[in-house]
Amino acid sequence: QTVVTQEPSLSVSPGGTVTLTCDLSSGSVSISHYPSWYQQAPGQAPRTLIYSTNSRSSGVPDRFSGSILGNKAALTITGAQADDECDYYCVLYLGRGISVFGGGTKLTVL
Amino acid sequence: QVQLQESGPGLVKSSETLSLTCAVFGYSITSGYYWAWIRQPPGKGLEWLGSIYHTGNTFYNPSLTSRVTMSVDTSKYEFSLSLTSATAADTAVYYCARQRSGNHLFDFWGQGTLVTVSS
Numbered sequence: 001q002t003v004v005t006q007e008p009s010l011s012v013s014p015g016g017t018v019t020l021t022c023d024l025s026s027g028s029v030s031i032s033h034y035p036s037w038y039q040q041a042p043g044q045a046p047r048t049l050i051y052s053t054n055s056r057s058s059g060v061p062d063r064f065s066g067s068i069l070g071n072k073a074a075l076t077i078t079g080a081q082a083d084d085e086c087d088y089y090c091v092l093y094l095g096r097g098i099s100v101f102g103g104g105t106k107l108t109v110l
Numbered sequence: 111q112v113q114l115q116e117s118g119p120g121l122v123k124s125s126e127t128l129s130l131t132c133a134v135f136g137y138s139i140t141s142g143y144y145w146a147w148i149r150q151p152p153g154k155g156l157e158w159l160g161s162i163y164h165t166g167n168t169f170y171n172p173s174l175t176s177r178v179t180m181s182v183d184t185s186k187y188e189f190s191l192s193l194t195s196a197t198a199a200d201t202a203v204y205y206c207a208r209q210r211s212g213n214h215l216f217d218f219w220g221q222g223t224l225v226t227v228s229s
Binding site for chain 2: 001034036038040045046047048051052055057089091093096097098099100101102103104
């Protein structure tokens with residue numbers, strides 16, 4: 001069974017930069033996995049941030065960016081703000097209609 | 111603006127079938143997108159359950175294939191989830207979402223509905 005792994009928790013200082021990663025147990029992440037990223041505030045439905053590796057969804061500020069770093073998908077937040085303190089999930093498309101969520105990263109801004 | 115609204119029983123007895131419906135507003139359910147179910151157990155991460163096209167073509171999470179069925183009713187602009195033999199492990203907030211067919215993005219989500227499976 002393919003597993004998608006994210007850092008369980010990360011912290012960043014206000015105004016700082018943090019990178020979250022998304023790893024695939026079966027090999028390297030590539031653009032053909034169409035990496036996407038979602039932000040979830042407590043008690044809320046997820047909000048789409050990034051799709052197709054590095055495209056921002058409508059209304060998402062440009063301090064959120066996506067990329068492939070080495071063999072992982074990555075979400076970088078620059079100029080972190082207090083309301084960025086949320087859970088973040090990546091999703092990878094494995095083909096044949098199958099999508100897999102990562103376990104999520106809890107981001108603390110302090 | 112696309113809106114999705116989940117509905118169904120908030121409490122299901124163990125071993126029974128969990129059934130939910132998602133109503134789609136503001137967008138044609140037959141217009142080239144997939145429609146997905148995603149769940150989140152309390153305090154845990156998100157899990158994709160499956161996706162369905164308006165033609166009835168389905169893709170299911172391999173770990174749930176034996177228990178999950180999805181259907182779509184284009185006349186009612188809604189799609190449904192059925193999960194048989196429910197256990198406490200199926201207790202979760204269930205979300206429905208629209209999924210783009212090209213880049214597989216879940217771009218619009220419902221607010222979610224909590225389903226508790228009790229013995």
